[in-house]
Amino acid sequence: MADEGRSSKKRKRAKRRGTDKNKDSTYNLPDATELSSQDIVVSSSSDGKKTQRVSGSSSFLDKMRARLSGGHFRMLNEKLYTCTGEEALNYFKEDKLLFDMYHTGYQEQMTHWPELPVNLIIKWLKEHDPSFIVADFGCGDARLSKNVKNKVFSFDLVSKDPSVIACDMSNTPLDSASVDVAVFCLSLMGVNYASYLAEARRVLKPRGWLLISEVKSRFDPSNGGADPQKFIKAVCELGFVSALKDFSNKMFILLYFKKKDEKTSEGKDIDWPQLKPCLYKRR
Numbered sequence: 001m002a003d004e005g006r007s008s009k010k011r012k013r014a015k016r017r018g019t020d021k022n023k024d025s026t027y028n029l030p031d032a033t034e035l036s037s038q039d040i041v042v043s044s045s046s047d048g049k050k051t052q053r054v055s056g057s058s059s060f061l062d063k064m065r066a067r068l069s070g071g072h073f074r075m076l077n078e079k080l081y082t083c084t085g086e087e088a089l090n091y092f093k094e095d096k097l098l099f100d101m102y103h104t105g106y107q108e109q110m111t112h113w114p115e116l117p118v119n120l121i122i123k124w125l126k127e128h129d130p131s132f133i134v135a136d137f138g139c140g141d142a143r144l145s146k147n148v149k150n151k152v153f154s155f156d157l158v159s160k161d162p163s164v165i166a167c168d169m170s171n172t173p174l175d176s177a178s179v180d181v182a183v184f185c186l187s188l189m190g191v192n193y194a195s196y197l198a199e200a201r202r203v204l205k206p207r208g209w210l211l212i213s214e215v216k217s218r219f220d221p222s223n224g225g226a227d228p229q230k231f232i233k234a235v236c237e238l239g240f241v242s243a244l245k246d247f248s249n250k251m252f253i254l255l256y257f258k259k260k261d262e263k264t265s266e267g268k269d270i271d272w273p274q275l276k277p278c279l280y281k282r283r
Contacts, residue, residue, distance in 0.1 A: 074105075076102040077106075077279065080190070082277060083190065085157075085168040086168050088190060099160070113251050115251070117185055117213035117249075118143055118144060118213075120254060121183055124211070125150055126148060130148075132150050132180035132181050133153075133178065134148070134180070134182075135179045135182045136153065136183045137182065137196060137200065138184060138189070139154035140187075142163055145163055170198070172203065175203070177203070177204065179205065180205055181204075181210075182203065182209070182210050183211045184210075184212045185211075185213045193272075197238060205259070206259055207258055207260075208258070208259045209259075210256070210257040212255040212257070213253065214255075215251070215252055216250065216252050218275045218277075219231065225276040226274060228245075230273045234271060234272050240257035
């Protein structure tokens with residue numbers, strides 16, 4: 001009877017452990033199959049029995065941190081693609097550390113890209129008038145403003161730098177017709193992305209430039225992405241003229257528009273395509 005009672009307690013404890021383990025399947029630590037021999041420490045007791053334990057080595061801890069960091073990034077990334085800009089702003093206001101987690105994961109993902117679109121936009125600006133005033137919508141680490149001579153207004157959901165203005169990108173503090181270039185570099189993430197572009201049109205001067213770079217898979221109709229021609233048509237109906245389309249890069253596309261001189265009807269109904277969320281797989 002005593003043995004039976006002990007077995008029952010063991011089963012209950014095992015059941016509890018299993019339940020706890022499955023509470024959140026997003027963040028998985030390395031299991032035994034992923035550990036190298038360097039992660040396992042074998043020790044012998046005085047009676048000659050050998051035991052194994054997981055090492056506290058930096059390599060193993062790094063694996064754990066990478067898994068946790070990657071899990072947080074994927075969760076935050078998915079949220080940003082599936083909520084409005086206002087919801088994202090409020091989300092990060094509640095916990096600014098989440099913004100750091102997101103951008104740490106984002107920068108790690110960017111290390112796998114052979115070329116970064118922000119560098120091409122920097123090159124474009126350096127080839128144009130340095131007196132152009134620029135609005136960088138979704139600036140991230142504000143790399144653009146740090147690498148050009150232009151006056152740059154940098155916007156993002158959280159300000160981690162004095163040069164960055166925290167706001168919803170559909171409602172910036174800029175005056176109407178006050179900037180020459182509006183930039184969206186991998187930042188059309190919210191479900192209400194059309195309102196970001198409408199804000200860009202508001203703050204741009206007539207014949208001002210709109211530069212958009214986005215992940216190429218978001219514009220791949222054969223894989224659930226939007227039709228790029230439909231997107232370009234919608235932007236033009238908003239009050240722009242298509243100036244250049246660059247689909248040559250395997251990772252991203254570049255689209256250049258110029259704002260029309262004439263005023264566009266505010267109440268015009270535009271059929272905006274749904275942009276495919278860019279969700280990262282677990283590596």
